Amino acid sequence: MNTLAAGLEQxxxxxxxxxxxxxFPTVVRWKAEHPGAKAIGYFPVYAPTEIIHAxxxxxxxxxxxxxxxxxxxxxxxxxxxxxxxxKTTLELVLTNRLECMDGVLFSSICDSAxxxxxxxxxxxxxxxxxFLHLPHNPNSTASHVFLASEYRRLTQHxxxxxxxxxxxxxxxxxIAVHNENRALLRRLYAFRAAHPELLRSWELYxxxxxxxxxxxxxxxxxxxxxxxELPARSGKRRDAIRVVVEGAFCExxxxxxxxxxxEAGCYVVDDDFVLGRRWFTSDIPVDGDPIQNLADSxxxxxxxxxxxxxxxxxxxxxxxxxxxxxxxxxVVFLTAKFCEPAYFDYVLFKRELEAAQIPHLPxxxxxxxxxxxxxxxxxxxxxxxxxxx
Amino acid sequence: xxxxxxxxxxxxxxxxxxxLMVDWYRRLDESAGTGSPPAVSLLVSGNCVExxxxxxxLPIYPEVNALQLAIRHQSLEPILAAEELGYAADNCAYVKAxxxxxxxxxxxxxxxxxxxALALCNFVGCNxxxxxxxxxxxxxxxxxxxxxxxxxxxxxxSKDDIVYVVRQLRELxxxxxxxxxxxxxxxxxxxxxxxxxxxxxxxxxxxxxSRKTPSPFDAFFDAITLMGPLxxxxxxxxxxxxFQAALEEFEQKAARGEGPFGSxxxxxxxxxxxxxxxxxxxxxxxxxxxACAVASTYSTVGGLWEFGFRxxxxxxxxxxxxxxxxxxxTNRNYLQRYEQIRRYVEEWNAQGLIIHFVKSCRLFSAGQGxxxxxxxxxxxxxxxxxxxxxxxxxxxxEAQIKxxxxxxxxxxxxxxxxxxxxxxxxxxxxxxxxxxxxRLRILE
Numbered sequence: 001m002n003t004l005a006a007g008l009e010q011x012x013x014x015x016x017x018x019x020x021x022x023x024f025p026t027v028v029r030w031k032a033e034h035p036g037a038k039a040i041g042y043f044p045v046y047a048p049t050e051i052i053h054a055x056x057x058x059x060x061x062x063x064x065x066x067x068x069x070x071x072x073x074x075x076x077x078x079x080x081x082x083x084x085x086x087k088t089t090l091e092l093v094l095t096n097r098l099e100c101m102d103g104v105l106f107s108s109i110c111d112s113a114x115x116x117x118x119x120x121x122x123x124x125x126x127x128x129x130x131f132l133h134l135p136h137n138p139n140s141t142a143s144h145v146f147l148a149s150e151y152r153r154l155t156q157h158x159x160x161x162x163x164x165x166x167x168x169x170x171x172x173x174x175i176a177v178h179n180e181n182r183a184l185l186r187r188l189y190a191f192r193a194a195h196p197e198l199l200r201s202w203e204l205y206x207x208x209x210x211x212x213x214x215x216x217x218x219x220x221x222x223x224x225x226x227x228x229e230l231p232a233r234s235g236k237r238r239d240a241i242r243v244v245v246e247g248a249f250c251e252x253x254x255x256x257x258x259x260x261x262x263e264a265g266c267y268v269v270d271d272d273f274v275l276g277r278r279w280f281t282s283d284i285p286v287d288g289d290p291i292q293n294l295a296d297s298x299x300x301x302x303x304x305x306x307x308x309x310x311x312x313x314x315x316x317x318x319x320x321x322x323x324x325x326x327x328x329x330x331v332v333f334l335t336a337k338f339c340e341p342a343y344f345d346y347v348l349f350k351r352e353l354e355a356a357q358i359p360h361l362p363x364x365x366x367x368x369x370x371x372x373x374x375x376x377x378x379x380x381x382x383x384x385x386x387x388x389x
Numbered sequence: 390x391x392x393x394x395x396x397x398x399x400x401x402x403x404x405x406x407x408x409l410m411v412d413w414y415r416r417l418d419e420s421a422g423t424g425s426p427p428a429v430s431l432l433v434s435g436n437c438v439e440x441x442x443x444x445x446x447l448p449i450y451p452e453v454n455a456l457q458l459a460i461r462h463q464s465l466e467p468i469l470a471a472e473e474l475g476y477a478a479d480n481c482a483y484v485k486a487x488x489x490x491x492x493x494x495x496x497x498x499x500x501x502x503x504x505x506a507l508a509l510c511n512f513v514g515c516n517x518x519x520x521x522x523x524x525x526x527x528x529x530x531x532x533x534x535x536x537x538x539x540x541x542x543x544x545x546x547s548k549d550d551i552v553y554v555v556r557q558l559r560e561l562x563x564x565x566x567x568x569x570x571x572x573x574x575x576x577x578x579x580x581x582x583x584x585x586x587x588x589x590x591x592x593x594x595x596x597x598x599s600r601k602t603p604s605p606f607d608a609f610f611d612a613i614t615l616m617g618p619l620x621x622x623x624x625x626x627x628x629x630x631x632f633q634a635a636l637e638e639f640e641q642k643a644a645r646g647e648g649p650f651g652s653x654x655x656x657x658x659x660x661x662x663x664x665x666x667x668x669x670x671x672x673x674x675x676x677x678x679x680a681c682a683v684a685s686t687y688s689t690v691g692g693l694w695e696f697g698f699r700x701x702x703x704x705x706x707x708x709x710x711x712x713x714x715x716x717x718x719t720n721r722n723y724l725q726r727y728e729q730i731r732r733y734v735e736e737w738n739a740q741g742l743i744i745h746f747v748k749s750c751r752l753f754s755a756g757q758g759x760x761x762x763x764x765x766x767x768x769x770x771x772x773x774x775x776x777x778x779x780x781x782x783x784x785x786x787e788a789q790i791k792x793x794x795x796x797x798x799x800x801x802x803x804x805x806x807x808x809x810x811x812x813x814x815x816x817x818x819x820x821x822x823x824x825x826x827x828r829l830r831i832l833e
Binding site: 077078111114119142145149309311341343351 | 474475476477479480481484512514515516517519520523524526527533535536537539540542547549550552553556557560722723724746748750751752754755756757758759762763776
């Protein structure tokens with residue numbers, strides 16, 4: 001699975017199959033090829049994968065289970081009013097599907113995920129379950145010192161676990177290869193914004209999300225290959241509106257939902273799908289103290305997100321800037337059901353969009369959804385109201 | 390309605406509490422009119438009211454305002470107003486009631502509430518706090534101070550955690566100096582911390598009285614009555630005086646062998662917040678069965694002192710940091726909450742656990758099914774799981790909750806063995822696991 005099928009179409013199909021596979025075949029294979037090496041899963045939205053990588057381990061981005069898993073146990077553990085990804089992640093643990101992971105990382109994104117971390121800890125004996133506190137106060141210089149200490153704590157634990165020391169050189173090499181990954185993704189996003197008829201959003205989504213399950217070096221090859229082949233692709237422009245999609249930064253929508261949004265008349269020119277893979281707006285420096293550089297970059301070089309708080313530059317202002325920057329006509333909110341950070345942000349997003357006279361459509365999804373008729377109708381109606389206004 | 394259902398729960402302490410809280414609202418109204426003393430909004434969980442006290446700043450607690458609206462059956466109107474603004478049905482209703490009330494000018498007493506000079510977001514565990522105060526700051530156009538307290542993800546806070554919080558507290562001092570145009574008085578801060586440590590000692594002694602049988606007070610419902618003064622007056626001499634009076638009253642009741650009502654038939658631990666819109670109805674359901682809470686987690690939101698922690702007046706910044714980091718239930722991790730409840734069950738000699746899931750508060754509620762699993766299957770503690778809400782009256786089904794509660798208490802007669810006997814030495818089993826193997830661990 002680490003080798004890519006020939007041709008773009010097959011690549012995208014291969015990626016969309018990979019992101020649905022709950023057996024984690026690429027992780028299992030990587031571990032077989034690297035005897036004794038560890039795989040560390042991380043719950044969304046962001047994790048410093050560079051540190052995991054520098055410790056000789058495979059970072060694996062967890063994204064719930066989509067519609068591929070019926071809940072037998074986790075519903076009773078988490079009850080009503082809790083988002084799906086929290087439950088499916090626990091279900092993956094309780095049904096032994098995460099056995100190929102040697103540890104799982106969580107971070108301070110929301111209350112449900114925070115409690116999940118410790119419920120997983122109780123139900124995943126023998127595994128390394130860690131919770132990172134990613135600071136909410138970038139205004140304070142103390143947060144830079146604190147986050148570096150938090151990253152050093154993680155590094156030390158991983159080094160002890162894997163028996164590989166992540167020296168400065170190894171960390172800087174890891175940062176460089178991850179910088180390359182993010183730069184390639186930024187180029188693909190720019191390409192799609194310029195040529196949405198040549199790169200469909202579900203394709204970019206699958207290609208990007210597949211990176212959660214393979215080594216970053218392999219993913220870089222896949223991304224570079226796609227970038228090289230895309231300009232030669234043919235595609236016709238059609239009547240569609242340019243939209244920014246906002247709200248699906250943690251639980252991921254079903255791929256068919258993205259397909260349908262496009263079929264219903266949207267060119268998605270920017271989104272926050274699998275946001276952790278594009279977390280930084282520019283490269284992390286590769287000289288100096290790598291841990292401090294990672295910490296400083298989280299605090300000063302991150303994209304805006306509903307789970308990261310930086311009141312120096314409010315996210316509702318940044319959404320408007322994003323819409324203008326990519327010349328979008330509207331915003332589609334694709335909010336995971338029961339996602340409280342996204343629900344809260346909608347209030348201020350809505351206020352700013354209305355003030356800026358940018359139309360928006362609020363929609364809600366669950367990763368396990370499999371019928372989309374109502375969704376299609378809502379998007380079509382919204383698109384028509386803009387196209388024929 | 391039976392005698393128990395019409396029970397009168399109020400003692401002298403309830404009257405004193407009312408007077409203190411009415412006086413707080415009177416001072417808030419004065420501040421709204423004159424701007425003096427200045428007021429600062431902050432949040433209840435692991436609050437740092439000692440710093441405000443050192444500057445003679447009046448605290449505003451939006452949670453207390455929200456619960457007052459709910460208990461007076463006034464929360465629905467502001468909740469609906471907030472939903473019109475774009476808040477979701479599944480957003481925290483505390484936030485919706487508060488924002489809706491701010492925008493519509495609704496207050497619990499009808500008096501005025503001041504515009505805060507600062508929205509001080511003491512982030513202590515609850516991620517919703519951050520959004521809440523971001524919105525308060527936006528809608529009230531007031532500066533926001535983010536005080537980021539690392540979540541307790543290890544057994545104890547690390548040195549780095551403490552240094553991080555202390556440095557932010559010192560930055561907060563600079564901000565409070567700017568607001569009040571007053572120089573920080575370190576001795577006054579130490580004095581405020583000393584008051585807190587006295588209140589904590591008194592509060593802890595009260596909490597340990599409920600280990601007696603019968604308990605002289607209900608450690609959920611009556612503790613909630615005491616929580617208002619605990620947050621508003623903890624660092625003030627009035628708080629010390631209030632808790633001295635409360636301890637005296639409960640000690641006298643204990644000496645007389647009196648409980649909060651009639652005879653005590655069941656001793657319980659209650660986990661989670663109350664349904665404030667139906668506070669009295671909910672209490673009556675317990676009273677009817679002679680069921681008394683001997684401990685509760687909700688009463689440790691502001692601080693967890695019954696296991697020994699006190700603010701240290703000689704190291705006031707570190708003491709405030711330690712309180713915020715480690716000694717309140719909201720910043721402690723979920724398994725530490727299991728441990729807290731386990732100690733209550735065993736050391737306070739409780740027979741059962743009531744878990745009240747409130748949809749507004751995922752901090753409390755997310756994972757309570759796993760908690761139930763631990764207590765029933767691992768420890769053999771009879772557990773009742775109820776669902777409603779802390780603030781939104783639309784989520785309280787009186788008949789359903791009553792039926793579940795009645796069934797729970799009736800089943801007690803059929804419980805085969807005392808809790809602690811069953812808990813001891815019982816191996817962990819999890820029939821829920823598909824392979825039948827045990828995945829549960831006794832907590833260290």
